[in-house]
Amino acid sequence: xxxxxxxxxxxxxxxxxxxxxxxxxxxxxxxxxxxxxxxxxxxxxxxxxxxxxxxxxxxxxxxxxxxxxxxxxxxxxxxxxxxxxxxxxxxxxxxxxxxxxxxxxxxxxxxxxxxxxxxxxxxxxxxxxxxxxxx
Numbered sequence: 001x002x003x004x005x006x007x008x009x010x011x012x013x014x015x016x017x018x019x020x021x022x023x024x025x026x027x028x029x030x031x032x033x034x035x036x037x038x039x040x041x042x043x044x045x046x047x048x049x050x051x052x053x054x055x056x057x058x059x060x061x062x063x064x065x066x067x068x069x070x071x072x073x074x075x076x077x078x079x080x081x082x083x084x085x086x087x088x089x090x091x092x093x094x095x096x097x098x099x100x101x102x103x104x105x106x107x108x109x110x111x112x113x114x115x116x117x118x119x120x121x122x123x124x125x126x127x128x129x130x131x132x133x134x135x
Contacts, residue, residue: 081105
């Protein structure tokens, strides 16, 4: 698994990521007295060239297909790899189900986890618990 690099104080302040995954992003330390920038002992590591994955572990994006609809998915063979483009939730659910059927790996989506979550939210929608925006 790849090392996750996070900015300094991510575990102290909520605006930098404490309890908020979407705020946990890498920013290079640039401060004059910053301990991470100085590579001091006991502080988080800074991104460097040496942390790159081995060639075998890296995903070759040139050999993967970019998918935006089911027609493009059906063109692929069994065992191929694909990347889903920027699409809505309905289409993404359809594509994920079809990919699971055809045994096509989607790189930027965990199919089982996504379908499980979609199924849960679908049940909530049927009950009428979904909040309407603006009301």
